[in-house]
Amino acid sequence: MEKKLIVQALVKVVCGIVLLGLLLFVPAGTLNYWQGLFFMAILFIPMIVAGFVMMFKCPELLKKRLNVKEEQSEQRTVILLSGLMFIAAFLVAGLNFRFGWLILPDWVTYLFTVVFLIAYLLYAEVLRENEYLSRTVEVQENQKVVDTGLYGVVRHPMYMTTLLLFLSMPLVLGSLFSFVIMLVYIPIISKRIHNEEQVLAEGLAGYREYMDKVKYQVIPFIW
Template identity: 70%
Template sequence: MDSKLLCQALIKFFTGLLIVGILLFIPAGTISYWQAWLLIGILFIPMFIAGLIMMKKTPDLLRKRLNVKEEQAEQKEVIFLSGLMFLAAFIVAGLNYRFRWITLPGWISYAAAVVFVFAYALYAEVLRENAYLSRTVEVQENQKVIDTGLYGIVRHPMYMSTLLLFLSMPLVLGSVISFVIVLLYIPIINKRIRNEEQVLEAGLEGYTDYEKRVRYRVIPFVW
């Protein structure tokens, strides 16, 4: 096992856990914010398990996923806007719990948690199907077009899964206001997809033909 990669992964994992906890519990003014604990559980437990599996079976893919240094200015802007969106959504969710601005019934949080876990499973399947998957927009050496499985349905199944993940997240937290904030993810990710496809069309052989075969980017028959 690559000890350096393990250390890097653990640092990122616990840093993310700490940041999410701070952003949720401090605005909430209490650690009794049960929806926050629910989100942390369904977010970080599968993440930890997936990380261990990737560490053992596909360390190169894990290394790619940990590489978040975008080179393109347009993608840096997307990451910045996404960060602001999550910052606002988490803080507002905590404040909503503290001040009871809009209270949703508990079953909505549980139903959203089911959607979240389902989306996580989709995300895991995408990782299994596409060994070239990176968190940066690039064409890798010897990369080939993947057109099987979910990639035969939509061109960007990873973004399909993250769309479900991110939109269900504020509902798990019981905050309809945060849900409205996270709707901003749609234009943000659309900007990323269009730039990504320009890169793939220019540098990945066969991608233009793939676009003709698979018409939809994210949602079948819709987008």
């Protein structure tokens, strides 16, 4: 196991915890924002567990997941927009708690915690099914089309799971306003998918046939 990979993963997690904590609790004006603490727990505990599993069982996949350097200029724009969306949504969630603009009832937090955790499990299944899964849009050496499991249902199950994850996040945090901000993710991933499928259709053998076989991109019978 590479020491560099371990350090890189730990640094990313620690930075993520610190950054998210600042985005939530500074605008909230308190650490007693229980939905914020709860959300950080259900976000980072499974993330750390999954990271350790990948580190020992599939370090190459972990390397790919840690790599965020996009070659495609269009994808760099997508990443920038996604980052701004997250910053805005988390800041608004904290402010919403602080000023009590529109606090959703606790049952909403609990309900969408279940949705969030189910999406996390689906995310893990996607990682298990596709060893070529990268955070960047690229065609890898010796890459093959994966068309089984969730990939036999939609062409981009990773985006299906992230859509569930991201739209449930603000509801776990109790903020309807943040949920509205997170809806921006839909056109963002639509743009990403359009570019990604162009790259895959041009560079990955069999992908055009796969597109004909599996009709839906993200949501069965809808999208």
